[in-house]
Amino acid sequence: MAQPQTEWVPTVDDLKVKLCYICREEDRFDNPEDPPRAWTHPCACTLVAHESCLLQWIKSAQQSSSLNKNALKCPQCGVRYELESDNPLVLRALNALNTLLSNAGQAATIVGCVSLTVSFGFTIYVVATSYGAFAVKEFLGEEMYNLLLTDDPSNFPSAFAHARRASFLKAKDCLGLLHSWLKKRELESRRVKSRSFAGVDISGLELINPPPGLTSGAQAGPA
Ligand SMILES: [Zn+2]
Ligand SMILES: [Zn+2]
Structure with missing residues (x-):
């Protein structure tokens, strides 16, 4: 388990393998995408996505009368995505x-x-x-x-x-x-706010450089 001194909380950039839950493409840390695309972890589960894929998905969902209601919700954990944009x-x-x-x-x-x-x-x-x-x-x-x-x-x-x-x-x-x-x-101007993995069970995810005390497979503590 993580030691009390381990305040460090991983983010999407610390994952060895990122799998976009929308386009299903993979990005490995030892073989990064070219050109690189921004990744986001927008909710409270382990799903991650290309920011552009997620924005596109949100945009189409908002234009559909049946999907509109859930356009900003993670399909797995139900947490609401936070968007930042120029909205005067x-x-x-x-x-x-x-x-x-x-x-x-x-x-x-x-x-x-x-x-x-x-x-x-x-x-x-x-x-x-x-x-x-x-x-x-x-x-x-x-x-x-x-x-x-x-x-x-x-x-x-x-x-x-x-x-x-x-x-x-x-x-x-x-x-x-x-x-x-x-x-x-x-x-x-839309951006999806990316969250850390604080409070998320990331035991199934491999981290690039887990700090001493937080071995890969341990659960990250709350923020
Ligand atoms: Zn994608
Ligand atoms: Zn989620």
């Missing part, structure tokens, strides 16, 4: 808004301010296009209406509504573009 507040707000919108679309029970805004906007739009010209004309009188608003009275309110609609759609497009760009940047 704007991106989190846009993600939350997206989720809110899709939930509101799916669940009839969630009415909330989103649909209220939409129906209010729709009402304004209908009023502006269908009845706007008539109402304004009734209110102001035809002469005043012509004088104040336009020389083509039947055209003006709907043209105005179309312009507003177009600028709303443009703003939506811009937000969508910003959202995709931030999402792409977040994906590219």
